[in-house]
Amino acid sequence: MKNKINLYLIEYAINAILRQKAKSFFIVFVFTLLTFLLTSVFFITSSLKYELDATVDSLPQIIVQKIKAGRHYDIDEDVVDTLLGIEGVEDAVARVWGYYYFANAGVNFSVVGLNEYEKQYKNSFEKIVKKIELEKDDKSFMVVGRGVQKVMNKSYYKEYFNFIKPDGTLKKVNLGGVFDADTELESNDVIVMSKDSAREIFDMDEDKATDVVLKVANPKEVRTIVSKIKSIYPDTRIITSDDLKVSYQNIFDYKSGIFLALFIVSLFTFFIIIYDKSSGLSSEEKREIGILKAIGWRVDDVLKEKFYESFIISFFAYTLGVGLAFVFVYMFQAPLLQNIFVGYSQLKTDFELPFVFDFQTLFLVFFLSVPIYIGATIIPSWKVATLEADEVIR
Amino acid sequence: MIVKKLILIVFVSFLACGVLNAKNFMKKATVTPVLVQKGTQKNWCPVCGMSLKMFYKTSYTAKLANGTPRQYCSMRCLVVDMKEYGLDTKTIQVVDAQTQKLIDAQSAFFVVGSKVKGTMSKVSKLAFKSKDDAEKFVKKYKGKIVDFKTALKMAKNSLKSDIAMIAKKKKKKIYPMGKKIFAKMCKKDIDLTNYIEINELKADIKDKKLCKHLKEKQLQALSLYLWEVKRFGKVDKAKETVKVTKDEKCPVCGMFAYKYPRWAAQIFYKHNSHEHHYTFDGVKDMMKFYFNPMEWGNYKDFNKKNITKMLVTDYYSQKAIDARKAYFVIGSDVYGPMGNELIPFENESDAKNFYMDHRGTKVIKFSNINAKEVYKLDE
Known part of the structure; x- marks a missing residue:
């Protein structure tokens, strides 16, 4: 029965908080701001990290590009035959893709050509070719992302779209379908059509491709395969998914540095406040403890009351901060703060922060703030409470 | 005026053609191809099925001993048919890469190893009736001029690697x-x-x-x-990976095998009409167990005679293959979870290739693996 929460003590604690309105408000404000800042930054980073991992995982293991005069050039499609001959290569796909500028709306579409009978290098494409025939009765069909559909609708292209070929003539492609909503992140600006149509739109030779992607069954072999390709085709640039991961990670780490500065500054502020608080109580607070002791409170009653008081304040501020961060990051997409991480299309320009609930982060912030604040309140109170009542009041 | 214009047009188109030709050599027929076989099937090579029109400039015709005409997309298919049916060599004709007319192969000049890619072969072999044409071609696309016999010999020698x-x-x-x-x-x-x-x-x-x-x-x-x-059932069925559940530990080293799916190996054996299996995190541990199971604990039920199958993971394809038919590379610079390993391969050519790539010391078959060598890997 001893451990039962004493409601009178809680009532007293709440009254004590309300009695010192200005001070309590100030503490709640600073505390909320701190947790808000920390959690929103943590939320953003974990969201981006998730996004990053998802992007990197869907990347092909090896990309082979032909380089001529330091620039990317179309590669011969029969390179695929040679690459398939390398031991350890499971599959090689010649990709045909590029950007199509739609002047009417001033936007770029990513046009991707697929061969329906090939093994696709992305799962979302595999789904599409299963559902929709890209060439039927001499007509070309395409599957577009939701963003593309919106733009086309605005220009009254509802059933087909006329692509302007490099020679000025038109290529009519019928709308065959729209990407599933769950792939919006990767497919927003994508148009998928048959390889032949894509080649026609880009005026590419029939035996050429934009680049070649390889699938390697054993990731340990990637390095050996890369060095082999390099010796067979010295004029190629070979990008492995590890390279991409590193460069993505570099950008991310650089951005994280800015965050670290922010983090240190806010933490420093918090600890100064804590230090200020724990270095001593005001004479008014001392007197309060003295009176309480004089009217018969025991030391542990005083400490309990102080504990409730600080816990209510800090926990309230913590929840408020986390709640605000939730709203700020996931409902408003973190204006201002997101720019620190995402700016200048280095990662990806137009996308929503995916919702990732990270318990660890919340615990980290909780233990960084709430117990420290409680400790900083209780320790000085305990020092005072152990003194004789008359000594304190005098 | 009109004459002048005409001359100009002819000149310009001539120029354009020249430019196009210089850009790349096309094997596709630009004239109506002469197809000697009968029926609709005359459009394709009887050996490999490729379109004769597409590869007209590397194509051959010949007659079988019974007089049936045949037409091939390339010298490679000619060689294959020669081996199978024995062609009458005198009847072999080839398309002149310049004039696109059928000429007698015996007296033709062959340019081998030029920049033009070979048809179904790594090295291209193009025929010319006149030596002049051949030399002009060599100037442009490099390569070497040889006679029919030499070209044919080259094709025969490279047949295996081409296939x-x-x-x-x-x-x-x-x-x-x-x-x-x-x-x-x-x-x-x-x-x-x-x-x-x-x-x-x-x-x-x-x-x-x-x-x-x-x-x-x-x-x-x-x-x-x-x-x-x-x-003809040339490809074997799609293979699966070695299936490992999360609670299986390697009997030799005690590590969880599911953490190393790239190295998983399994022995299946029969005991009292039930099939049991052990999973190992590498071929080395499997072999240690195979040689002396009692060394690793009380495995009395296990007997070499009762083994139903042994699976290992092919290094390249990551699929489960029969250990007893596999090839193993020892001493390479690739390490498994337990250090030096025997790296398994389904095909000998893959094993040899790996042996070269990763500085292996030996390629051996399952029956040649001995305990001493396996334990030596740990040193």
């Missing part, structure tokens, strides 16, 4: 493609035993509309799949 090169491409790319096309576009009741050669099959698919309209490349992939996989 291996194409076999890989077919297995990884063309058969799966053909299978998909067959499933989506074709009637399922095609009787393959009706045909003697692949070009007859192609002709029938086209003439009798056994499939919906296909492009030449798709038709070729489909025919190769039907011909080589469905009729």
